[in-house]
Structures are given as C-alpha cells and as structure tokens.
Amino acid sequence: MHCWVIAFFNLAYLIFCKLLLQCIILSSLILPTVQDCPYMLLQDVIS
Known part of the structure; x- marks a missing residue:
C-alpha cells in the first residue's frame, strides 16, 4: 500500500x-x- 493510503x-x-x-x-x-447527534456531528465536520 502507498503511504498516502495508510x-x-x-x-x-x-x-x-x-x-x-x-x-x-x-x-x-x-x-x-x-437521535440528533449524527446530524450535529455532520454539521461540525462540514463547518
């Protein structure tokens, strides 16, 4: 495997x-x- 993949x-x-x-x-x-947790985390990742 290439280094960047790892x-x-x-x-x-x-x-x-x-x-x-x-x-x-x-x-x-x-x-x-x-139940809102995944949505909140997704917003955190996007922002």
Missing part, C-alpha cells in the same frame, strides 16, 4: 473516533436529543 485511513480512523467520543459525551449530557 495516512488517509489513519486520519479517517482518528476523526471517526473523535466524533464517536463527542457523540457519546453529547448523548450522555442530552439524552432526549441523542
């Missing part, structure tokens, strides 16, 4: 873990709006 997957994995952690924290803070 780097890309590492970056994607780190971002995924960060968002997952944020989602868990958000859902623990605001349980009723847990």
